[in-house]
Amino acid sequence: MTAALRREPTREPTREQALARDPVLARAWDAASAVVDPELPMLTLVDLGVLRDIAIDDDGAVVAAITPTYSGCPAMATMRDDLVRELRAAGFADARVRVVLEPAWTTDWITPAGRAALAAAGISPPGRAPGRAGPVPLRLVPTRRAVRCPRCGSDDAVVGSEFGSTACKALYRCLACLEPFEHVKEI
Amino acid sequence: MPDVRTHEPDDHDNAYSGLLVGDARWAFGTDFEDPLAGVDTTVPDGVDPAALATYCLMLGDDALVLSQRLAEWCSNAPDLEEDIALSNIALDLLGQARLLLARAAAADGTQVPTLPAGSPVPDEDRLAFFRDDLRFRNVRLVEIPGGDFAETITRILLFSTWRLALFEELAHSRDAVLAAVAAKAVKELTYHRDFAGRWFLTLARGTDESRRRLLAGLDTLWPYWTELFETHGVERETAEAGVGVDPAGLAADVDVVLDQVLAASGVDRPALPPLAGVQGRKGRDGRHTEVLSRMLAEMQVVARAHPGGHW
Numbered sequence: 122m123t124a125a126l127r128r129e130p131t132r133e134p135t136r137e138q139a140l141a142r143d144p145v146l147a148r149a150w151d152a153a154s155a156v157v158d159p160e161l162p163m164l165t166l167v168d169l170g171v172l173r174d175i176a177i178d179d180d181g182a183v184v185a186a187i188t189p190t191y192s193g194c195p196a197m198a199t200m201r202d203d204l205v206r207e208l209r210a211a212g213f214a215d216a217r218v219r220v221v222l223e224p225a226w227t228t229d230w231i232t233p234a235g236r237a238a239l240a241a242a243g244i245s246p247p248g249r250a251p252g253r254a255g256p257v258p259l260r261l262v263p264t265r266r267a268v269r270c271p272r273c274g275s276d277d278a279v280v281g282s283e284f285g286s287t288a289c290k291a292l293y294r295c296l297a298c299l300e301p302f303e304h305v306k307e308i
Numbered sequence: 309m310p311d312v313r314t315h316e317p318d319d320h321d322n323a324y325s326g327l328l329v330g331d332a333r334w335a336f337g338t339d340f341e342d343p344l345a346g347v348d349t350t351v352p353d354g355v356d357p358a359a360l361a362t363y364c365l366m367l368g369d370d371a372l373v374l375s376q377r378l379a380e381w382c383s384n385a386p387d388l389e390e391d392i393a394l395s396n397i398a399l400d401l402l403g404q405a406r407l408l409l410a411r412a413a414a415a416d417g418t419q420v421p422t423l424p425a426g427s428p429v430p431d432e433d434r435l436a437f438f439r440d441d442l443r444f445r446n447v448r449l450v451e452i453p454g455g456d457f458a459e460t461i462t463r464i465l466l467f468s469t470w471r472l473a474l475f476e477e478l479a480h481s482r483d484a485v486l487a488a489v490a491a492k493a494v495k496e497l498t499y500h501r502d503f504a505g506r507w508f509l510t511l512a513r514g515t516d517e518s519r520r521r522l523l524a525g526l527d528t529l530w531p532y533w534t535e536l537f538e539t540h541g542v543e544r545e546t547a548e549a550g551v552g553v554d555p556a557g558l559a560a561d562v563d564v565v566l567d568q569v570l571a572a573s574g575v576d577r578p579a580l581p582p583l584a585g586v587q588g589r590k591g592r593d594g595r596h597t598e599v600l601s602r603m604l605a606e607m608q609v610v611a612r613a614h615p616g617g618h619w
Contacts, residue, residue: 186346192492193403197343219346222407222488225495257472257494259565260502261509261572282389283503284396292389308495 152211170230182215245304270295349414361416368408369446375401437611441601448591449532459525465504472497482550512573531583540592
């Protein structure tokens with residue numbers, strides 16, 4: 122039997138049903154859920170939406186599927202090694218990780234728990250990613266976002282730079298408490 | 309060369325100990341397996357694997373060479389925010405290059421340089437670090453030296469406007485890997501183009517000096533611009549097979565966007581002729597300006613000195 126499922130928030134009931142039927146698969150998900158993102162360690166790979174799928178084949182081999190957040194994501198090897206280590210520790214001797222490129226990762230896959238963890242760590246979580254139909258529009262004015270300072274809660278903040286310490290974050294400054302903070306960009 | 313790994317994680321006298329213990333710690337290195345691990349890299353029916361590989365090299369080399377030029381700004385930009393922005397854009401392009409070079413190697417392994425037996429260097433690194441300039445297929449726009457900040461911004465604007473239009477079409481490629489790489493890259497190129505467009509406008513509407521520099525940069529780059537829309541035989545072949553994109557068909561869409569930026573900035577298109585090739589051969593044919601070989605010498609020297617090294 123091949124047990125496979127898409128890890129998408131909108132299909133949560135399906136996943137839970139599948140895990141309820143398959144305790145071995147549930148154990149694999151539990152083990153994999155312990156792995157955190159190397160750059161945003163307050164998020165698990167499940168919270169981040171990077172862990173897309175876990176499948177167990179007839180021989181008991183576990184194959185976890187991960188997707189890069191950005192093309193140049195430098196954390197993929199660490200994620201892979203951490204996943205293999207956790208799965209082996211949970212008793213899956215044959216654990217492998219494969220890369221899925223499609224569909225491309227979006228910040229919309231960050232779970233509610235992940236958003237809460239980001240805010241608790243002082244990082245402003247992303248809003249909804251821009252939907253798209255037709256050609257990509259050019260934006261010559263700064264991107265407007267409804268951003269709230271994770272420190273004082275004020276929505277009076279200005280963008281300092283669209284590029285921050287990692288590819289996924291922009292730098293903001295709160296005009297109420299004057300503290301800088303990072304915001305995870307919507308993609 | 310000796311194995312540079314250390315197995316003494318508690319050796320506090322050595323700042324490098326612990327970095328390469330046991331499992332891989334570096335994403336871009338000999339320890340990182342195929343970035344397409346588990347991805348189905350079967351070449352679609354009716355597509356010549358060699359042509360597909362060469363096409364992937366063209367798009368991959370564009371990104372790799374511009375990434376290297378942008379990385380030269382690291383610690384040299386006008387301020388910290390722009391330094392980080394340029395490095396971020398360079399990283400995105402390096403990631404795109406890596407996937408495209410890996411796809412090229414998976415389609416046609418005969419194009420990958422051969423290294424001594426036992427070398428741990430992965431295919432995409434062999435393509436990046438062990439090819440000479442005559443085997444690079446990038447357009448010449450990306451290889452010329454960076455110039456000042458205004459010229460750098462202008463080059464990112466031109467390149468990302470063109471590449472975004474190209475990749476929006478490439479996202480429908482019959483080759484599932486190219487389609488996926490392109491769909492992902494579209495998101496990145498979108499904010500590269502926005503970043504460059506805003507800076508172009510700012511510099512054009514800024515001081516006399518910023519405008520003077522911007523116009524000078526545009527003049528330097530303009531002779532390389534039309535080359536991006538010239539169809540190479542490999543581009544035609546892959547486009548006809550439904551896996552590539554004929555760049556000639558992009559001109560109208562690209563012009564609309566570029567004219568939007570130029571009009572908002574009050575800048576006219578330069579009236580400068582395109583730079584000729586060598587007997588008609590240009591970047592896509594592997595015929596480059598002489599600066600590419602020097603840039604590659606710097607980019608490749610360490611990898612070439614240690615073809616058996618672990619990174």
